[in-house]
Amino acid sequence: MTRPQNDPAPIYHRIRDLFSNGFTIDWVTASFISSTHLICLLATPVAYYYAPAGFWQIMLGWTLIHALIGCLSTTVYSHRLIAHGAAKTISWPVHIVFGFIGQVLAMQGSVRRWAAMHVVHHGVDRSGKHHLDPYSATWFSSGWRNFLWSHVLTYFFHHPDTEAKDKAYDAKNSAPLVWQDKLYLPLLIGLNFLLPMVVGYLITGTITGALCLLVASIGGFILAQHNTWTVNSVTHMWGFTKGAFSSAKNNYIWMGPLGEGNHHADHHDYGRDYRNGFGWSGWLLDPSRYVILLLNALGLVKGLQRASKRQEAEIIARRKLLEARVETLRPRWDKWEAKLEALKSEWLEATQHWETFRARKIQIQSMSLPQLELKRRLEQLKAEMEVARRAMRARKQAFFDAIYEMRAMQYA
């Protein structure tokens, strides 16, 4: 697996260094996370042991469905649609189901706060202000501290510099987000604690049943939390392909967060895309994308955003060049750099050229022309598109061939 090649230098050595840099403990969040984890750990075996006959299946189902709804709402709604604006319009039913219910079950703060933190997390890719990344997996000089911090410890602290987060929070000011934020606490208590207790009591007629389903609910949100948190920890620390602009990686295998975990490098390199993952591997491994496409097909979200083919090519080329530069001895790199840059430009131009044909095809298809005329124009365009497609592929191949040639010569 690749290790980061151009990650920023560590800022801190030990966790306690944070205290001398303005961080203070957020006792409310720290106590809540610690106590719910402790309850989950101790009460789950007891609840399954004392559960009314056959009730364990309902408890398990409740936990799994709770976790699934929480995860999906975080990935589809709070992350892609809200934090990144992956769709131009989002209808109220989507806000209600995913925001007022699903994201509350995920137990990760209001949508507005979640999105603000996430905007800052991505913002450091361009600003280079890595000390502001709330979920940084590069702050510390040791891997286990980076993992602990990015995964969970970050929530145990008040961070000193909140200007960027406050700005992002203020910017997410649409009515559904403002109301979800205002109602967050009662919704949280109602959906995560009261609802399972009432349902448990109604099904079993016993306080034991109510408490058992409460424990199942706590298990549900803890599963949702850890699943989402792995995106900040695991996918920023381990993977096969490193992003061009961030420490995020594509690992292609971690499916827990429903499409957010396997192509995180692609996501950081073009965050506004409703998809996570370029190319065919993205299509195969992105359940959250299928949900967004379904919402789009139903007219519940409109105007999906995505990287153009040229933008994708630019990102892939940039990554390849970064990787090649790190692995190549300086004199050889100096000799090859200009040639590789020229080949990259030719590939990008050819890609853009092909995209203009594709745009023209879409334009023709949307025209209200007689059937025969429409067919004639599309046939005419088809031949030109094929030529452009071949040129694009040839330029891409030429770029990759040059990279391989340079590397092969190095090891010859």
Ligand SMILES: [Zn+2]
């Ligand atoms: Zn990330």
Ligand SMILES: [Zn+2]
């Ligand atoms: Zn993101």
